[in-house]
Structures are given as C-alpha cells and as structure tokens.
Ligand code: SAH
C-alpha cells in the first residue's frame with residue numbers, strides 16, 4: 001500500500017503489490033518518495049543519513065522521524081542488502097576476499113587490501129563483464145547483469161567493522177557500462193550523508209570507452225581515473241582487449257587528456273605485464289611514447305594466473321628490467337605487489353566461481 005497526495009491535497013491510499021527496497025535510492029529518489037507520501041522533501045536527508053551513514057535497516061531506529069512517517073515507510077518499503085556468504089583471508093598479506101549473494105541468487109566478489117594505515121576495498125560493478133578481455137577471469141565468465149546502486153555501495157557497507165579508507169572500482173565488471181548506477185553509488189560514497197569518502201579516495205578503473213570517460217569528466221563528482229592500458233599498440237591491445245577494435249588507442253588517449261583537463265592531478269595507466277607478449281624493451285619504449293604529455297603514473301601489474309587462460313607472468317628479472325627501462329622515460333612508474341594471490345583475490349582473478 002502507498003499513500004499518495006490527491007489533487008485536493010489530501011492523502012490517497014493506493015494498493016501496491018510489492019514493497020520497495022530503499023537501499024540504493026539517493027536524495028532525489030527519496031524526495032520523490034516522500035512527496036508521494038505527502039511528506040516534506042527535506043526529510044530525504046534524514047532518511048539518507050539513517051540508511052547510509054548510520055546503516056539502519058529498520059525504520060523504527062530512525063527516531064528523529066515522526067512515528068507516522070516511520071509507519072508509512074514500513075508499510076511501503078524496506079531496507080535490504082547483499083548477503084555475505086563467505087570470507088577468505090590471505091595468509092600472505094591478510095587481504096580478504098568476500099563472496100556475496102545478491103537478491104536473485106547471483107554472486108559477486110569483493111576484496112579488501114591492507115597497506116600501512118590504508119584499507120582499500122576493490123568493489124565490483126557488474127556480475128561478470130561483457131568486454132571479454134582474453135587475459136581476465138571475469139571476462140571469461142561472460143556477462144550476467146549490472147549491479148544496482150544498492151548492490152555497489154552495499155559491498156562497502158557490509159564490511160562495517162573494517163575502517164575502509166579507499167575504494168577502487170576494480171572488481172568484477174566495467175563501471176562505465178553501468179554508468180548511472182555507478183555514478184549514484186559514487187554520490188552515496190562521497191556524501192556526508194552517506195559514506196563520507198573524499199572523491200580522491202575513490203578510483204574508477206575502466207577498459208576505456210571514450211564517450212563515457214568524457215561524460216564522467218563533465219560530471220561534478222569526479223573520481224580518480226585508472227585506465228587499463230595493457231599494451232602500447234592497437235595491434236597488441238586488440239588481442240588482449242576486444243573493445244580496442246571499436247575504441248582504439250588514439251581516441252582513448254584523447255578522452256584521457258580531456259579528463260585530465262577537467263580534473264587536476266594524474267591519472268593512472270595500468271599495464272598488466274604478460275610474458276613474451278608485452279614485456280620487451282620495445283614495448284616499454286612504445287609505452288613511454290604514447291603517454292607523453294599526459295599527467296600520469298604507470299602502474300605495472302605482473303600477470304596473475306587464472307584457470308584456463310593461456311598467459312604467464314614474466315620472470316622477476318624481466319619485470320624489473322621493464323620497470324627500470326620505463327622509469328626514466330615516464331615521470332612515475334610503480335610496480336604493484338599482488339595481494340591475496342593464495343586466495344585468488346588478485347587483479348583479474350575474480351570470477352565468483354567459489355561455492356559457498
Ligand atoms: N573493467 C575495469 C575494471 C575491472 S578490471 C577495467 O578493466 O579497468 C581491474 C584490473 O585488473 C584491470 O586493470 C585489468 O587489466 C586487471 N587484470 C585483469 N586480469 C588480470 C590478470 N589476470 N592479472 C593481472 N591483472 C589483471
């Protein structure tokens with residue numbers, strides 16, 4: 001049942017089959033809902049604060065809302081989230097991998113990594129991924145569906161006892177192909193009524209869709225941007241990332257430049273190092289050339305093996321040689337230490353194939 005304002009200003013009762021889940025609704029949606037209930041719109045802020053900051057799941061906890069409003073809300077809505085099925089902790093570095101069950105039974109994985117006083121959560125935005133990169137376990141599992149806004153933020157909210165300081169949208173899926181839900185999730189993460197994370201503590205990683213990068217650049221809330229570059233030429237990149245055929249390097253780099261013109265600071269290029277494929281001195285030289293003029297950092301990620309994928313990590317010596325050749329030619333180069341390799345929690349290993 002829902003109460004609606006009648007043309008005369010009174011309340012009308014409308015019967016609805018299903019209650020709505022408020023998790024994932026943000027200020028504009030809550031204002032609309034309150035308007036429909038004949039309530040003042042400013043109460044949307046209180047409701048958001050209770051749901052996201054205080055993490056209330058029962059309207060009766062919302063003691064500064066009137067009893068009448070709480071009753072109205074209970075009669076038409078509920079607050080529910082994703083369910084934690086399983087936690088695995090790495091014995092190598094204490095990173096943790098979480099398997100969550102969604103309302104329709106689908107599963108996603110989320111990873112938490114610790115580094116000094118940083119706790120970074122690697123959040124998924126889709127179940128699977130439609131882009132099918134040939135080196136990535138998520139790409140291999142194919143695409144099931146987009147996550148809702150609620151399912152994206154809930155990965156962070158569900159881990160309430162961990163003091164999360166940074167978020168990277170680098171789990172399963174391509175965030176820019178789930179644009180609206182991702183943006184709304186970013187707003188909830190960033191707001192003081194929500195999770196109070198500064199925009200610079202949130203990184204969005206993308207395989208590179210130029211129009212969407214530009215759209216993101218034109219938005220008020222701009223996260224840090226990471227681009228999965230992975231190869232220095234169109235010919236090689238298309239072999240790893242089929243999306244490169246439609247969105248080649250030139251267009252991608254032009255969109256990246258646009259982003260850096262709109263948001264101060266460097267972007268990150270991620271480069272997965274694959275044995276005998278993109279790990280030569282020639283590759284490093286070409287890579288250093290294509291990123292010239294872009295304020296950036298290059299993050300080298302030694303390939304993490306994934307079941308049934310035909311790639312390997314280069315030797316330690318090769319990785320160091322690549323980094324040392326690249327470094328004087330590019331302003332900043334980092335070599336990522338993989339986390340959680342023993343629990344299949346490293347980059348590109350998420351596939352939610354684990355049985356509960
Ligand atoms: N779809 C987005 C975000 C998720 S992928 C994107 O591609 O950016 C997150 C990162 O994992 C990407 O940088 C990708 O290149 C990297 N990755 C995927 N498979 C990997 C693997 N097997 N080893 C190391 N990194 C991998």
Ligand code: SF4
Pocket residue numbers: 129130131132133136137138139140171172173174206207228
């Ligand atoms: Fe999708 Fe990113 Fe994996 Fe490519 S690397 S398949 S875009 S999750």
